[in-house]
Amino acid sequence: MMTIQTIKSLLNESNFRLTKEREAVLETLMHSGRMLTPGELYQLAKENHQRVGLTTVYRLLEVLTKIGLATPFLIEGEIFYAYCPEDHHHHFVCLSCHRIKDIYGCSQAFEPENAPGTVEYHRLDLFGHCQNCQEEIPTC
Amino acid sequence: MMTIQTIKSLLNESNFRLTKEREAVLETLMHSGRMLTPGELYQLAKENHQRVGLTTVYRLLEVLTKIGLATPFLIEGEIFYAYCPEDHHHHFVCLSCHRIKDIYGCSQAFEPENAPGTVEYHRLDLFGHCQNCQEEIPTC
DNA sequence: TTATCTGCAAAAGGTTTGCAACTGA
DNA sequence: TCAGTTGCAAACCTTTTGCAGATAA
Secondary structure, eight states: OOOHHHHHHHHHHTTOOOOHHHHHHHHHHHHHOBOBOHHHHHHHHHHHSSOOOHHHHHHHHHHHHHTTSEEEEEETTEEEEEEOOSSOOEEEEETTTOBEEEEOOOOOTTSOTTOSEEEEEEEEEEEEEEHHHHHHSOOO | OOOHHHHHHHHHHTTOOOOHHHHHHHHHHHHHOBOBOHHHHHHHHHHHSSOOOHHHHHHHHHHHHHTTSEEEEEETTEEEEEEOOSSOOEEEEETTTOBEEEEOOOOOTTSOTTOSEEEEEEEEEEEEEEHHHHHHSOOO
16 A cells, blocks of 8 residues: 555645645545545544544545545445555445455456547446455345 | 337336336437436436426436436546446446447456455446547647 | 326535635645 | 645535325326
8 A cells, every 4th residue: 555655745746735634534544445425534534533624525535536546436326435546456346334445457358449439548346245244244 | 229118117117107207308318328417417308308307307317227227427526327228238438528338248257256255246437538529629 | 096206495415615824845 | 935725614506305286007
């Protein structure tokens, strides 16, 4: 996982700053290992660290998304964000606990040559239930 | 493309009804060939057909998503919906005009056996610019 | 016949904005 | 030093809900 220093450099490159509030929120997101709604992230960050404002959370998520360090997910009408290193990979998303596992090794093979246009990027997400959550699910 | 009659049957199977308002909105969505925000769909449907309410649009999109005939997309913070037949396929999404092209022939090969859990479903979307829009983009 | 659907108006809820004070680089 | 950031409160929208009347099946 990328160090805070590296992330700080990435932010600075784009004229963004890493304040102590942003660091608190960022660490909360990174260490959660999950995708979180802005509201959830705000709550968690408040619990784990100093006082931060919801506005700050929204603004940080926007910045992180812009520089490719966070990715939004739309699940059942709700928007979540996950910390997401900038290299190309895919995701396994647990629909129960919202944990994200990055999956590396993209063959790029499924960018068909007969695509009806120029492909800028693609996104592959697998949805299911992680091993922890499978055990907890009652067979019904 | 699925006929209205078929869609009506699918709706009825789940105790939903196809009213003339829903038919108007549905046809607008199907024939647009694009992903649309609820607001855009509402505007288009009003232009093309009789008077419909925005609430009706929201409720139809919810129903269609539930029975697998519409898919939501999250693009730059906005939620769009596309008509989407219920069989498994992928998408090419034009970031300029929001047109959607369905891509068939999924190898399923990228559901790795070493996935950290049970995969319920996956989703692969390609984003780029369709041939129409490439021509229009000024080289800058 | 009746469960479902409609549109409106109101409520709710999530997200953004303006601003004065603060702070990282 | 000063451009970028903060948190608050207010503004903004998008989405949902309640309801009485309409309608598909």
